[in-house]
Amino acid sequence: MNRDNELVQEAWINLKAGEQSLARRYAERALLIADDIGTKTKAYYILSQTADTPDEKRDHLETVLAYDPTYAEARRELAILDGKLKPEEIVNADRLPAQSSGAQKAKADRFTCPQCGARRFFTPDGKSLVCEHCGYGDSLSIEGAADESDFFVAMATAKGHRKAVATQVFHCKGCGAEFVLAPGVISSTCAYCDSPHVIRLAESRELLEPDGIIPQALTLKQAIQKLAAWVEGRAIHPERKVDPPRPVYLPVWTFDLGGGININGQRVIFDEGNLSGWNQTRRVTKTEPVHEQYPVWLNDLSVPASKKNTSILNHLLPTFDLSAIKPYDARYLADWCAEIYDISMSDASLEARAQAVRQYTDRIRREIMDIQNMRLSSAGMTVESFKLILLPVWITEIHYNGELHTILINGQNGRIVEVDG
Numbered sequence: 001m002n003r004d005n006e007l008v009q010e011a012w013i014n015l016k017a018g019e020q021s022l023a024r025r026y027a028e029r030a031l032l033i034a035d036d037i038g039t040k041t042k043a044y045y046i047l048s049q050t051a052d053t054p055d056e057k058r059d060h061l062e063t064v065l066a067y068d069p070t071y072a073e074a075r076r077e078l079a080i081l082d083g084k085l086k087p088e089e090i091v092n093a094d095r096l097p098a099q100s101s102g103a104q105k106a107k108a109d110r111f112t113c114p115q116c117g118a119r120r121f122f123t124p125d126g127k128s129l130v131c132e133h134c135g136y137g138d139s140l141s142i143e144g145a146a147d148e149s150d151f152f153v154a155m156a157t158a159k160g161h162r163k164a165v166a167t168q169v170f171h172c173k174g175c176g177a178e179f180v181l182a183p184g185v186i187s188s189t190c191a192y193c194d195s196p197h198v199i200r201l202a203e204s205r206e207l208l209e210p211d212g213i214i215p216q217a218l219t220l221k222q223a224i225q226k227l228a229a230w231v232e233g234r235a236i237h238p239e240r241k242v243d244p245p246r247p248v249y250l251p252v253w254t255f256d257l258g259g260g261i262n263i264n265g266q267r268v269i270f271d272e273g274n275l276s277g278w279n280q281t282r283r284v285t286k287t288e289p290v291h292e293q294y295p296v297w298l299n300d301l302s303v304p305a306s307k308k309n310t311s312i313l314n315h316l317l318p319t320f321d322l323s324a325i326k327p328y329d330a331r332y333l334a335d336w337c338a339e340i341y342d343i344s345m346s347d348a349s350l351e352a353r354a355q356a357v358r359q360y361t362d363r364i365r366r367e368i369m370d371i372q373n374m375r376l377s378s379a380g381m382t383v384e385s386f387k388l389i390l391l392p393v394w395i396t397e398i399h400y401n402g403e404l405h406t407i408l409i410n411g412q413n414g415r416i417v418e419v420d421g
Helices: 003-016 020-033 037-049 054-067 072-081 151-156 220-233 310-319 345-367
Strands: 104-106 108-110 120-122 128-131 137-139 168-171 178-181 187-189 196-199 246-271 284-295 298-304 371-377 381-400 403-410 416-420
Touching (some): 037 072, 220 381, 220 416, 246 310, 298 310, 310 381, 345 371
Parallel strands (some): 104 168
Antiparallel strands (some): 246 381
């Protein structure tokens, strides 16, 4: 073991034993002789734990992150200093608090006309809620972009690991009836008074409310017209009656990723030797180990948040323009149902990292051609932030050629994707 590593180890032992002054001295001595980033990173983190003032602690933590942006403990410590995270909210991911499986009370918003009491619906122009009876409208003008949440802060708390609660109960403000919502539903229509409601997820601590939404831009009539034109253009002859498309908002996680993809392998070294005249020597080939990193930056990498709809969403996701995401507002769901996520943010982040490696693999292999037995890893990648968004989709099925085909209509732009089976 190198001397600097020995000093860091002694510093860590003393820190755990509560001997902060000794820990500080060992860490400072390690920094005087350290010649690698890993040792410096650990030493500065130990110094942050022995700091006398918040400003000194912040300086050391920022130095740690300058060396290693993926250092989760330092990110969380900074979040605590910034007031974004409370120490009591931090959980052990391997020992999460028990998650309630019973029904929970939830408040609901009732979207009825204040003038005549009839139902209101969201207009495809994205600007208002309109009464289907008297035409009264409320402006729905929401400016700005959807907020993103800090990934490291969320992963330190139970929110980052939670999946959807099994059931919820809401009380209808219109007629007083109570309903148990099916798993995965965040909006519903009262079976008695027909008033649509949206569950306020903030009432349940185990759920993350959506951060953003792409408003639906197609009416049912327009969706049917798109479907009819698509069927005619492909000369499809349905073998059974085709049901009208059903509208739904489907949940999706988006992640911003930075850092780099770690590259390991062997680089081929060519020693040309003496290639002049008649006395030419043969080229001698040797290899040396390679440990490099390829820089990565991906914005809004999307991962389906519902197991049930993962396969169909993977087909449809590339057709959405995610730059059009608006801040979430429950009124957008006044006339559409929406599904709750059942894939936790922490699980989705692992898939996002895997997707990033797959996206960069071909590019890396094209640009770096002198490495044999190349192995790529997402260990050096950082998930910076995330959002939970809702995407508008129309869904129906068509039987033809003896098979059932699921048809998906993008509720943002009308593009259609077919999923076999």
